[in-house]
Amino acid sequence: MLKTERDEIFEKTGQRREDFSVCMGCKICASVCTLNDIGKNVNPQDLLLSIFLGHIPNDHSIVTYCTSCYRCVESCPWRIKIPEIVRAIRERSKGDLFTRTFKSSIAIFGRAYEPYIFFRILPFLLKKGYLRYLPRWIRYMNFSFPPFLLRR
Amino acid sequence: MRIAVLGGGISGISSAKVALRFGHEVIIIEKEGKIGGLMARIANCRVGFQTFFEEIRNSPKLKVLTGKRVLSCERRNGLFLLDLDDGERVEVDRVVLATGLISCEPDTKGRRILSSLEYDSLIDQRNEALPNDLKKIAFILCHGSRSRDYPLCSSVCCSYTLRQIKWTLLRTHPEITVFYNDLRLFGQEFFLLKALKDSNVRFLRTNSKSMEEDEEGVKVRYFSGGKLFEEKFNYLVTVNALRPNPELGHLSRIFGFSLNEHGFVKEASPLQTDVDGVFACGGSLEPMNIKDSILTGFAAGYLASGGKGITGGKMVFRKDPPGFDLPDSGESFAFYLGVDDTYSSMFYEYFSLVFVELALKLVERKKQVYVVTRNSVFPSYEELIYEKARREGVVFIHLEEDERVSFDKGSLRIEGGKKIEIKVDHLILMEDFCRYFREFEVLGFSRSEPQLRWSPTKWDRNRYHVGFLRYPRSRRWETREYYAACAEALLDSEARKVPEVLEESCSGCGFCKNACLANAIETKRRDRTLSLFGLHPTTFDPIAKIDPNLCIGCGLCASICPSHAIKFDFTRTSTDRQSAQENR
Numbered sequence: 001m002l003k004t005e006r007d008e009i010f011e012k013t014g015q016r017r018e019d020f021s022v023c024m025g026c027k028i029c030a031s032v033c034t035l036n037d038i039g040k041n042v043n044p045q046d047l048l049l050s051i052f053l054g055h056i057p058n059d060h061s062i063v064t065y066c067t068s069c070y071r072c073v074e075s076c077p078w079r080i081k082i083p084e085i086v087r088a089i090r091e092r093s094k095g096d097l098f099t100r101t102f103k104s105s106i107a108i109f110g111r112a113y114e115p116y117i118f119f120r121i122l123p124f125l126l127k128k129g130y131l132r133y134l135p136r137w138i139r140y141m142n143f144s145f146p147p148f149l150l151r152r
Numbered sequence: 153m154r155i156a157v158l159g160g161g162i163s164g165i166s167s168a169k170v171a172l173r174f175g176h177e178v179i180i181i182e183k184e185g186k187i188g189g190l191m192a193r194i195a196n197c198r199v200g201f202q203t204f205f206e207e208i209r210n211s212p213k214l215k216v217l218t219g220k221r222v223l224s225c226e227r228r229n230g231l232f233l234l235d236l237d238d239g240e241r242v243e244v245d246r247v248v249l250a251t252g253l254i255s256c257e258p259d260t261k262g263r264r265i266l267s268s269l270e271y272d273s274l275i276d277q278r279n280e281a282l283p284n285d286l287k288k289i290a291f292i293l294c295h296g297s298r299s300r301d302y303p304l305c306s307s308v309c310c311s312y313t314l315r316q317i318k319w320t321l322l323r324t325h326p327e328i329t330v331f332y333n334d335l336r337l338f339g340q341e342f343f344l345l346k347a348l349k350d351s352n353v354r355f356l357r358t359n360s361k362s363m364e365e366d367e368e369g370v371k372v373r374y375f376s377g378g379k380l381f382e383e384k385f386n387y388l389v390t391v392n393a394l395r396p397n398p399e400l401g402h403l404s405r406i407f408g409f410s411l412n413e414h415g416f417v418k419e420a421s422p423l424q425t426d427v428d429g430v431f432a433c434g435g436s437l438e439p440m441n442i443k444d445s446i447l448t449g450f451a452a453g454y455l456a457s458g459g460k461g462i463t464g465g466k467m468v469f470r471k472d473p474p475g476f477d478l479p480d481s482g483e484s485f486a487f488y489l490g491v492d493d494t495y496s497s498m499f500y501e502y503f504s505l506v507f508v509e510l511a512l513k514l515v516e517r518k519k520q521v522y523v524v525t526r527n528s529v530f531p532s533y534e535e536l537i538y539e540k541a542r543r544e545g546v547v548f549i550h551l552e553e554d555e556r557v558s559f560d561k562g563s564l565r566i567e568g569g570k571k572i573e574i575k576v577d578h579l580i581l582m583e584d585f586c587r588y589f590r591e592f593e594v595l596g597f598s599r600s601e602p603q604l605r606w607s608p609t610k611w612d613r614n615r616y617h618v619g620f621l622r623y624p625r626s627r628r629w630e631t632r633e634y635y636a637a638c639a640e641a642l643l644d645s646e647a648r649k650v651p652e653v654l655e656e657s658c659s660g661c662g663f664c665k666n667a668c669l670a671n672a673i674e675t676k677r678r679d680r681t682l683s684l685f686g687l688h689p690t691t692f693d694p695i696a697k698i699d700p701n702l703c704i705g706c707g708l709c710a711s712i713c714p715s716h717a718i719k720f721d722f723t724r725t726s727t728d729r730q731s732a733q734e735n736r
Contacts, residue, residue: 018543025550026333030375031360041379052547053574075361077299
């Protein structure tokens, strides 16, 4: 079970497991990481280690904040593609309601289609009382027909 | 026979020494204007090189060509006809490659970021004053080596950096920080490491590539103990990778021998290239330290001169290491590569290799293997095995300085910067194996003596040690050590001189006994019968006796004797004596 989970991530990166396990723990990636510029104190190598120890770090701060700047890849002696791992973990994880809605909007419409998003997250908005901001949102929202109807 | 040695560095000179001892003619061809190579660029080794070269300098059979390069080579009747770049043609029977290593210049270079050789010339004893702002310096190891472009470990940088710190501390007391991945030290150097740690040199198991240089210094960002730090140093020394000399590629084209993918000579058999009559030693084989360069230099010189090894008699004394059996049961295994006591640290090199080979075997059997390392020593080509193990899926956990590891009830817990707990079925500790070597004599100390001793395999006057007994390391070295020991025995065979005690003059004062460095002198009683008016009493006045096996031939006793009762020939070597006679 554990193994398949790990292999799934490596499969999603489009690389082999060897390309990641070659890491020798020098922490060069941490010294150049952009997240450390904003004081997150992260070590991208931790991500690899915890995956190899059998724990998928879904809520690690790198997974949340990584900007895929590829600075770590540039300076890594072995050119280990950490952003690819981060992308794979993000893709696998279910994510919160907004992320899921955004993803399905992309899947259906090919873009972020606001009316769809709005109706998907409507229960959330109702529950938390966000609807009072509705008039202001409408000004920014683009209530056009769905793109696939226009194409026809 | 004539032998051409390409390269006048330390390994070239050592092979020339052996070939001259055989009585062959030797031509040393050096590309640079001066012989000495990389070793002579190190300020503290320059004198050592000169004294080593001094012993063969005046030999009539030696010819040194500096500033020359071999342009082409032709083979005729088993001879090599070498064309040099000034039109000179040299005919030789054998060729020894001693092209050596070069240090790669860093890509980030400035006035404050130095390579280690530049730093060496900064702290050179011949410079009268050190720079005023030598207050806070940092060393960054493994710069350019152990990477995808160049996967080998340079094997000497860690030791060299340690010595540089020692030389710095002899002159001034700056704050020193060393960023390292693994400290690849050998033998006695672990004691030096401990001494440096005790004198407040900071060792951090982390590395960095984030350096910003300005007028006053270099700002380095590094990640240690779960936190990011930013620190400013006055000087930053990047310890660069040692790569094979690019000249080796040119030579491989004209001689026709093949190189491996890293640019070093591919050995067909130990120290021989795949072209008949072309031998290789020193830095053309792999990155190695000065002592090993001398060792391979001796061995290649011995083979090139037609040495066959010692036949008859047992030469190789080996005590085999304990057998390493693996339990069949269990799914997960953990190796702990780390010891606290300094003596056992000498076996890091051996056990790193043993543990990784075991781990690879287990991974083949589809087991889960963890290797927790406090330090690991994989010099030069061993690094490839380490890399293979990482690729195959052995999980390496590297402990930082302040992280602790504890084992209880089948689980392994790491505390400190990172918190990890793993369930394992079997634990294999390096300490348990080191216990076996507790009472075991190895030449480990002398593998890396700080004083230059020109005898890499010598134990004492009668014994030369090779293989596991000399220093536990990779099997590749056994044959090299064997031929080096043969060559060394040959070099010593005539140079061996024992002082002679003149019985009539010796008063048995014991001055020589106290002066002797090797405790080779004892005062013994002599029975002498005197005839006094018909009586025959016996006196027991003492006399100095020298044990030829323990004597190191330094001549100190002869110079200290107040009644000139010890005779010692102070001329240097056999070749010197020969040349002196010929000149007369």
